[in-house]
Amino acid sequence: MSDISDLVRDSIKQITPYSPGKSSREVKEELGLAEIVKLASNENPLGPCPQAVAAMQQAAAEVYFYPDPLCRDLTAALAEKWDVDPDGILVGRGSDEIIHMMGLAFVNPGEEIIYCDPPFALYPMTTAIMDGQPVVIPCRDFTHDLEAMAAAITDKTKLVFISNPYNPTGTIVTAPQVAEFMDAIPDYVIVGFDEAYCEYVDDPDYPNCLDYVRKGRKAVVLRTFSKAYGLAGLRIGYGIAPPEVATALKQVREPFNISSIAQAAALASLADPNQVQRSFQLVQDGKQYLYEQFEQMGLSYVPTQANFIFVDVGIDSRKCFDELMRRSVTVRTGDIFGRPTYIRVTIGTMEQNRKFIEALRDVLN
Numbered sequence: 066m067s068d069i070s071d072l073v074r075d076s077i078k079q080i081t082p083y084s085p086g087k088s089s090r091e092v093k094e095e096l097g098l099a100e101i102v103k104l105a106s107n108e109n110p111l112g113p114c115p116q117a118v119a120a121m122q123q124a125a126a127e128v129y130f131y132p133d134p135l136c137r138d139l140t141a142a143l144a145e146k147w148d149v150d151p152d153g154i155l156v157g158r159g160s161d162e163i164i165h166m167m168g169l170a171f172v173n174p175g176e177e178i179i180y181c182d183p184p185f186a187l188y189p190m191t192t193a194i195m196d197g198q199p200v201v202i203p204c205r206d207f208t209h210d211l212e213a214m215a216a217a218i219t220d221k222t223k224l225v226f227i228s229n230p231y232n233p234t235g236t237i238v239t240a241p242q243v244a245e246f247m248d249a250i251p252d253y254v255i256v257g258f259d260e261a262y263c264e265y266v267d268d269p270d271y272p273n274c275l276d277y278v279r280k281g282r283k284a285v286v287l288r289t290f291s292k293a294y295g296l297a298g299l300r301i302g303y304g305i306a307p308p309e310v311a312t313a314l315k316q317v318r319e320p321f322n323i324s325s326i327a328q329a330a331a332l333a334s335l336a337d338p339n340q341v342q343r344s345f346q347l348v349q350d351g352k353q354y355l356y357e358q359f360e361q362m363g364l365s366y367v368p369t370q371a372n373f374i375f376v377d378v379g380i381d382s383r384k385c386f387d388e389l390m391r392r393s394v395t396v397r398t399g400d401i402f403g404r405p406t407y408i409r410v411t412i413g414t415m416e417q418n419r420k421f422i423e424a425l426r427d428v429l430n
C-alpha cells in the first residue's frame with residue numbers, strides 16, 4: 066500500500082503547520098478556569114460595530130442565495146473611501162487569501178519571494194505551496210531591513226512582502242524608507258504592503274502606500290476587517306492594486322469566495338464613523354498604561370504602532386506563557402519568533418490589561 070506521505074507534493078511536506086495556540090475553551094476546560102483573557106491573536110475586544118451585527122442578522126435570512134461573486138457594493142464603497150479605481154480592488158477571505166492569490170497568480174516554481182524574518186506565517190506557507198524559493202532577510206532592530214531586502218532582489222524575484230506595522234514587533238518602515246526602496250527595485254517585482262494594523266498607527270512618518278498603487282506601481286496594499294473592524298471570525302479582507310495587477314489576481318479567485326454575511330458586515334462597518342476611532346483610542350490608552358507598567362517593572366519593550374506589544378519578560382517565554390495561562394491570561398510566546406525571552410501581548414480593554422499586568426507581576430515575582 067502506498068504511504069500517503071509519499072503521495073504528498075514535496076513542497077507541501079516542508080510546511081510547518083500553523084500553530085494557533087490553544088483555544089480559550091480548551092484552556093478553560095484544561096485548567097478549570099472561569100474566564101480567559103485572550104491577548105494572543107491581536108483581536109479587537111470591542112468587537113464589531115452594532116450596525117455590522119444587525120447587517121449580519123439580516124443577511125442570515127437570505128443565505129440560501131449564493132453571494133455576489135464580485136462583491137460589488139463593498140468594492141464600490143472601498144473605491145470611494147480610498148479614492149482608487151474599483152477595478153483594482155480584490156476582496157479576499159481575509160488578507161490571508163489575497164497573499165495566497167498573489168502566490169497563485171505570480172509565482173512559478175523556483176521563483177523567489179522575499180520577506181523578513183521572523184515572518185508572518187502566510188508568507189512562507191504561500192512560498193512553499195507555490196514551490197517558490199524563500200529569501201528570508203533577518204529583521205534589524207526589530208524592523209524590516211529594507212536596504213538588505215532590496216539588495217537581495219535578483220532576476221528571479223517575483224514578490225516582496227512587507228508587514229507594516231510589522232507583526233510581531235509593531236514597528237513600521239517610514240515613508241522615506243519605503244520611497245528609497247521603491248526607487249531601488251526593478252519594475253518586475255511586485256510588492257505586497259501588508260497593512261493589517263494600519264488603523265492603529267499614529268506615527269506621522271507612516272507611508273501612504275496607496276499612492277504607489279495610484280501611480281501604477283506593481284504593488285498590492287493588503288487591508289483587513291479582522292483587526293480594527295473586529296470581524297476576524299468572518300474572514301474578510303481586501304487588496305488594492307493597479308487594475309492590471311488585480312486582473313491577474315482575479316484569475317485565481319474562487320467565484321464565491323466571500324460569504325454574503327461577510328460582505329454585508331464589512332459594508333456596514335465601513336459606514337460606521339466611530340468603529341476605527343474607538344478602536345484606535347482603546348489601543349492608545351492601553352499602550353500608555355502598559356508602557357508605564359513595563360517601565361515600573363524594569364522590562365524593555367519595542368514601542369508599537371499596532372495593537373500588540375513585544376516585551377522582554379527576561380524569563381523563558383514558554384514558562385511565562387504557562388504561568389500566565391494558569392492565571393487565566395493567554396499571550397504569544399516569543400520563541401516562535403526566535404526571541405525566547407519575549408512575549409507578544411495584544412492590547413486589550415483596560416480591565417484585560419490590568420488583569421494581564423497583575424498576572425505578569427505575580428509570575429515574575
Ligand SMILES: *Cc1c(COP(=O)(O)O)cnc(C)c1O
Pocket residue numbers: 107158159160161162185228232259261288289290291292297300301302
Ligand atoms: C492579522 C494579520 C493579517 C490579517 O489576516 P486576515 O486574514 O485578514 O485575518 C495580515 N497580516 C498580518 C501581518 C497580520 O498580523
